Amino acid sequence: xxxxxxxxxxxxxxxxNLAENQxxxxxxxxxxxxxxxxxxVSSPEGSGSCPGVLMERDRLLSRLTLLEAxxxxxVGDTNGQSNGERGLQEAYTQVTGERDQLQQDKERLTKQIQxxxxxxxxTSLEVESLRLKPCxxxxxHRPNTGSVNSVSTNAYQEMRAEVTEVxxxxxxxxxxxxxxxxxxxxxxxxxxxxxxxxESITGKYGVWLQDPEPQGTLYSNKTVWRIDAxxxxxxxxxxxxxxxxxxxxxxxxxxxxxxxVESTGATVYRGSLYYQRRQSRTIIRYDLTSESLVNQQDLPxxxxxxxxxxxxxxxxxxxxxxxxxxxxxxxxxxxxxGAIMISKLDPESLEVRQSWETSIRxxxxxxxxxxxxxxxxxxxxxxxxxTINYMFDTATNVGKAIAIPFINKYRYNSMVDYNHALRKLxxxxxxxxxxxxxxxxxxxxxxxx
Ligand code: CA
Numbered sequence: 001x002x003x004x005x006x007x008x009x010x011x012x013x014x015x016x017n018l019a020e021n022q023x024x025x026x027x028x029x030x031x032x033x034x035x036x037x038x039x040x041v042s043s044p045e046g047s048g049s050c051p052g053v054l055m056e057r058d059r060l061l062s063r064l065t066l067l068e069a070x071x072x073x074x075v076g077d078t079n080g081q082s083n084g085e086r087g088l089q090e091a092y093t094q095v096t097g098e099r100d101q102l103q104q105d106k107e108r109l110t111k112q113i114q115x116x117x118x119x120x121x122x123t124s125l126e127v128e129s130l131r132l133k134p135c136x137x138x139x140x141h142r143p144n145t146g147s148v149n150s151v152s153t154n155a156y157q158e159m160r161a162e163v164t165e166v167x168x169x170x171x172x173x174x175x176x177x178x179x180x181x182x183x184x185x186x187x188x189x190x191x192x193x194x195x196x197x198x199e200s201i202t203g204k205y206g207v208w209l210q211d212p213e214p215q216g217t218l219y220s221n222k223t224v225w226r227i228d229a230x231x232x233x234x235x236x237x238x239x240x241x242x243x244x245x246x247x248x249x250x251x252x253x254x255x256x257x258x259x260x261v262e263s264t265g266a267t268v269y270r271g272s273l274y275y276q277r278r279q280s281r282t283i284i285r286y287d288l289t290s291e292s293l294v295n296q297q298d299l300p301x302x303x304x305x306x307x308x309x310x311x312x313x314x315x316x317x318x319x320x321x322x323x324x325x326x327x328x329x330x331x332x333x334x335x336x337x338g339a340i341m342i343s344k345l346d347p348e349s350l351e352v353r354q355s356w357e358t359s360i361r362x363x364x365x366x367x368x369x370x371x372x373x374x375x376x377x378x379x380x381x382x383x384x385x386x387t388i389n390y391m392f393d394t395a396t397n398v399g400k401a402i403a404i405p406f407i408n409k410y411r412y413n414s415m416v417d418y419n420h421a422l423r424k425l426x427x428x429x430x431x432x433x434x435x436x437x438x439x440x441x442x443x444x445x446x447x448x449x
Contacts, residue, residue, distance in 0.1 A: 210224055
C-alpha cells in the first residue's frame, strides 16, 4: 500500500512541475505515414543541460527517502507493538506459573501445619504426663560429700537412670489415671460420632443436648432435647426418651415454647431450657416439667441479631453454655468492639454474677463452649481439620492460643456444647448430630465446684 502511495505522490508532483514550464505539442508523420505527437519543453536557462529536471528529480528522491523513513518507522512501531504483546504474554505465563507454585506451597505448608499441630498435641500430653508423675524416691547411690564436681556428676548420672527407668505406661496418656477424673484442661478431642441426621431442611443447623444435672422425675439425664433452628418462628422443642429413640427418629414429646428461639445458643440445665428470645438480648428460662416460662432477663449490653455472631453467622450472637461451674453466656458488646465476653449467670434469676472480657474477636471463631470455667473456641466451622485455637481461664483472667485438633466431618458445624456429666462435646454439623469424646488433664489438688 505504501508503494502505491509513493507512486501516486511522485507522479502528481512531477506533472505539476512540468506544468509550470513552457511546453508545446507538435505532430508529424513518421516514415510509415503514421501520426506522431511530440511534446517539447524549453530549458529556462537556454543551455544544453536540464538542471531543473535534475533538481526536481533530486527533490523527489529526497521526498521518497523521507517517505521510506516514515514507512520504515511505522513498520518498526508495528513490530514493537507485537514484541510488547509477546512480552506481556510471557510475563503473564510466568506470573501464572508462580501463582500455581505458590498454591502448591500453600497446600504443602497447610499439611505440615496440621501435622505439627497433631504432634504438638501429642507432645503436650507426654510432657504433662511426665510433669504430673510424682518423683520416685531414689534408692541409688547417695551423692558423695566430696567436691562439687563429683556431686554434680553423680546427680546427673542418677537423673539419667531415673529417666531411663520411667515405665512406658507412664508415657501413654490412655493409661494415665489422672485423665477423665475431676476438672482440668482440655487436651484432646476425639473423632465425631454420628447419632442422627435431620430429616428436612429445617435441620441444617440446630441444637441438641442432654441435661447434665436433671431435676424432677419426668425427665432424666438420658432424655435427649432437640431444636431445629432453621426458620423465623422456632418454637418446637423435641424430647426423646434416650439416645436409642433419638437415633431411631421418633420423639416422645414436642413442647411448644412460649417465645421463639434465636439461633443455636440454647442449653438445658437443671430441668430448664435456657435460650435467647428471637431478635432480642433477652434470656429466657423455660421449665421443662411445668412447660412454662419461669424467668426472663436481658443480658446487659449484649449484641444480638447479627451484630456480633460467630464466623458462620446465623444470628449466633448469644451462646449459652453449661459446665461443671454452672451457667454461662458467651457473647459480645458494642463496648468490647466484637471481642468475646463471658458472663457467669445465676441459673435462677438469670442475673450476671461476674463478667470477663477476652482478647479474641467473636466473628473470627466458629463456636465456643465452657469447660471447667474455661472458654474454648473452635477455629473453623467448615474446615474438616481445624483446631480448638484459644482458651481463656476465668480463674486467672488469662487467655492463650492453643492448637487442639478438631474435626468438622460434615463441614458446617453450627453448634458445639459441652456436657460435663458425659464428658462429651455435642455438635450439630450440617444436618448431622454428633458427639466428640474428650480428654481432660486433671491438675493435682484442683477440685470441681
Ligand atoms: Ca456453643
